[in-house]
Amino acid sequence: MDDLVAGLLAGKVRPLAKAITVVENDRPGKRELLKKIYPQTGNAYLLGITGPPGAGKSTLTDKVIVKLRQQGKTVGVIAVDPSSPFSGGAILGDRIRMQQHALDDGVFIRSMATRSHLGGLSKSAVDVIHLMDAAGKDVIIIETVGVGQDEVDIVRIAKTTVVVMVPGLGDSVQIAKAGVMEIADVFAVNKADRDGSDKLISELRAMLDMVKNKEKPEIFRTIAVDDTGIDELVQGIYAHGDRVLETGLLRKKIVEIAESELRAYLLDTIMERSTNMASYEDVVKRVADKKITPMDGVDEIFIGLGLQKQN
Amino acid sequence: MDKKIKVLVAKPGLDGHDRGAKVVSRALRDAGMEVIYTGIRQTPEQIVATAVQEDVDSIGLSCLSGAHNKLFPKVVDLLKEKGAEDVLVFGGGIIPDEDIPGLKEAGIAEIFLPGTSTEDTIAFIKNNVTQA
Numbered sequence: 001m002d003d004l005v006a007g008l009l010a011g012k013v014r015p016l017a018k019a020i021t022v023v024e025n026d027r028p029g030k031r032e033l034l035k036k037i038y039p040q041t042g043n044a045y046l047l048g049i050t051g052p053p054g055a056g057k058s059t060l061t062d063k064v065i066v067k068l069r070q071q072g073k074t075v076g077v078i079a080v081d082p083s084s085p086f087s088g089g090a091i092l093g094d095r096i097r098m099q100q101h102a103l104d105d106g107v108f109i110r111s112m113a114t115r116s117h118l119g120g121l122s123k124s125a126v127d128v129i130h131l132m133d134a135a136g137k138d139v140i141i142i143e144t145v146g147v148g149q150d151e152v153d154i155v156r157i158a159k160t161t162v163v164v165m166v167p168g169l170g171d172s173v174q175i176a177k178a179g180v181m182e183i184a185d186v187f188a189v190n191k192a193d194r195d196g197s198d199k200l201i202s203e204l205r206a207m208l209d210m211v212k213n214k215e216k217p218e219i220f221r222t223i224a225v226d227d228t229g230i231d232e233l234v235q236g237i238y239a240h241g242d243r244v245l246e247t248g249l250l251r252k253k254i255v256e257i258a259e260s261e262l263r264a265y266l267l268d269t270i271m272e273r274s275t276n277m278a279s280y281e282d283v284v285k286r287v288a289d290k291k292i293t294p295m296d297g298v299d300e301i302f303i304g305l306g307l308q309k310q311n
Numbered sequence: 312m313d314k315k316i317k318v319l320v321a322k323p324g325l326d327g328h329d330r331g332a333k334v335v336s337r338a339l340r341d342a343g344m345e346v347i348y349t350g351i352r353q354t355p356e357q358i359v360a361t362a363v364q365e366d367v368d369s370i371g372l373s374c375l376s377g378a379h380n381k382l383f384p385k386v387v388d389l390l391k392e393k394g395a396e397d398v399l400v401f402g403g404g405i406i407p408d409e410d411i412p413g414l415k416e417a418g419i420a421e422i423f424l425p426g427t428s429t430e431d432t433i434a435f436i437k438n439n440v441t442q443a
């Protein structure tokens with residue numbers, strides 16, 4: 001474990017890869033590992049890239065990586081694809097678009113399947129972000145398909161979230177209604193080489209006019225396949241990053257994330273300690289038999305844990 | 312908790328025949344595995360770098376162009392160089408029977424030819440991966 005942590009903090013590839021597996025598979029030692037690297041986190045720029053399947057997210061990510069590398073920044077990528085609800089397996093194909101960076105030591109790409117456990121993805125993705133952050137990546141890009149609460153939750157922790165849209169999907173405005181408006185800090189209207197991008201942009205503008213109490217995201221026109229509009233997009237991302245820093249929004253976000261992480265560990269810890277208690281089963285039984293109320297049960301468990309009972 | 316088998320399916324060299332690799336990828340997914348597919352025209356260096364970053368349990372190489380004798384062993388050698396020799400390497404495609412013993416000697420654990428069922432591949436992976 002100490003070797004793993006030392007290697008990871010030194011920015012070595014294999015220890016980072018192994019550490020991610022520990023976190024993703026919830027292996028023993030996960031807590032200890034995270035505890036050791038936490039102090040080294042908090043420096044990376046977290047960038048979310050989300051949008052419908054086939055919109056060009058991975059291609060766009062690839063091109064954004066090129067710009068970031070030109071600026072001398074190191075990059076971590078977490079590319080999330082859905083698990084099959086039938087078999088639990090997955091085909092993770094985002095890397096196909098990013099293989100030009102495979103031999104660049106300054107770029108670390110990791111594919112993740114959503115797997116199906118409740119709240120699991122966002123939790124382990126956040127932990128993977130911490131690992132990449134501690135390993136010294138300057139920018140961490142999280143690519144997700146913008147559907148499902150779990151995926152929206154991941155994106156929420158990003159400093160800047162880019163929502164990718166494409167003309168001709170028909171349902172783009174539908175998507176815009178379903179929560180994407182709230183999470184978008186920047187829009188990329190990709191595949192601008194195709195008909196309909198002007199129409200999509202004016203529809204987006206009209207939608208944005210109806211959203212109150214939120215800064216209007218900038219809209220960029222991109223053609224990811226031939227690198228058109230990527231410089232502007234990257235500038236727009238940084239401009240947003242500067243604004244959230246100035247307005248105190250970033251601080252608010254950081255506190256929110258800290259609170260939800262703390263809450264998750266608090267719940268985990270209380271549950272783990274409680275269920276480890278010899279009397280736990282017996283308390284459950286007595287609640288089932290209506291001998292005591294669930295509230296009495298909590299009091300008993302708290303006392304058993306050496307905590308004060310609730311009022 | 313979850314002990315998903317992770318497999319990298321890769322096509323080394325200039326070979327553009329990707330149907331077989333896609334068929335195999337889908338079959339492994341349907342067997343509950345997580346498959347990373349990186350597309351055609353990968354160098355052995357790219358394949359190994361990807362395998363290390365993704366911390367896969369196994370690599371499945373696909374080659375129909377005839378360059379397997381050069382490309383497959385190169386992948387195994389590079390894995391050793393990176394200290395990742397515990398990764399199970401196997402392959403498939405258009406490969407003459409007489410080349411198979413040499414490939415196995417070079418560290419390719421198994422070769423699957425056209426006509427073999429993907430069930431065999433699935434069973435082979437499940438029986439042979441070492442999950443650290």
Ligand code: B12
Pocket residue numbers: 320325326327328329330331332334335370371372373374375376377401402403404405423424425426427429432
């Ligand atoms: C379809 C085909 C094409 C298509 C490919 C479409 C595509 N996107 O894949 C097209 C028309 C583009 C094509 C082009 C060429 N082809 Co062609 N093609 C074929 C053909 C007829 C079928 C291949 C196929 O798709 N089979 C179906 C799939 C599902 O089977 P498979 O790939 O064999 O995979 C199975 C197994 O091999 C195994 N497997 C394969 N990979 C893996 C990987 C793992 C990990 C595992 C476990 C198993 C596994 O499992 C699969 C499922 O059972 C074969 C002949 C043949 N009968 O194989 C020639 C063949 C492969 N082609 C050949 C040639 C020469 C070419 C060209 C060079 C022709 C030319 N002169 O232009 C070009 C090269 C293209 C390129 N860029 O590489 C030769 C190769 C000769 C050699 N090896 O010495 C063959 C053998 C024909 C021949 N008899 O001469 N081809």
Ligand SMILES: Nc1nc2c(ncn2[C@@H]2O[C@H](COP(=O)(O)OP(=O)(O)O)[C@@H](O)[C@H]2O)c(=O)[nH]1
Pocket residue numbers: 051052053054055056057058059060094097190191192193194222223224225226
């Ligand atoms: N015409 C056009 N095609 C694009 C553009 N960007 C990406 N594509 C193609 O769209 C397909 C899906 O791209 P991908 O990046 O995998 O999309 P993702 O599913 O959102 O990650 C690929 O075939 C890309 O080559 C673009 O700007 N214009």
Ligand SMILES: [Mg+2]
Pocket residue numbers: 057058059093094143
């Ligand atoms: Mg993608």
